[in-house]
Amino acid sequence: VQLQASGGGLVQTGDSLRLSCTASRFTGHFAGLGWFRQIPGKDRTFVAAISWSGSSKYYEDSVKSRFTISKDIGKNMIYLQMDNLKPEDTAVYYCAANFGAGADWYRSGFDYWGQGTQVTVSS
Numbered sequence: 001v002q003l004q005a006s007g008g009g010l011v012q013t014g015d016s017l018r019l020s021c022t023a024s025r026f027t028g029h030f031a032g033l034g035w036f037r038q039i040p041g042k043d044r045t046f047v048a049a050i051s052w053s054g055s056s057k058y059y060e061d062s063v064k065s066r067f068t069i070s071k072d073i074g075k076n077m078i079y080l081q082m083d084n085l086k087p088e089d090t091a092v093y094y095c096a097a098n099f100g101a102g103a104d105w106y107r108s109g110f111d112y113w114g115q116g117t118q119v120t121v122s123s
Helices: none
Strands: 001-007 009-012 017-024 032-038 047-052 056-061 067-072 077-084 091-098 117-123
Touching: 001 091, 017 032, 017 091, 017 117, 032 067, 032 077, 047 067, 047 077, 056 067
Parallel strands: 009 117
Antiparallel strands: 001 017, 017 077, 032 047, 032 091, 047 056, 067 077, 091 117
């Protein structure tokens, strides 16, 4: 499984960015795909996830009103639309794939990870 993330950059407080992640080299389908972020010296944390069908979406509380995860099934891509960005959103963002099962699949460990894309929000 290969996951390729893109779309990061340097923006100002209040700006928007859209991250993209393309999944390739896999058979079947995932339980879902997700976005995580990591600040230097800190653990990687969950941001958002979306089921394979795109019908279920999950968010970390601090981004719930500002970020939107979506999926383009035909292109095996997911997106993270990030609006009203804040300096505390600065991090390396990773996309990941989960082959788990059950309603709480997004709470379990993700199986494959892409390379990160840096998001920097200046104040």
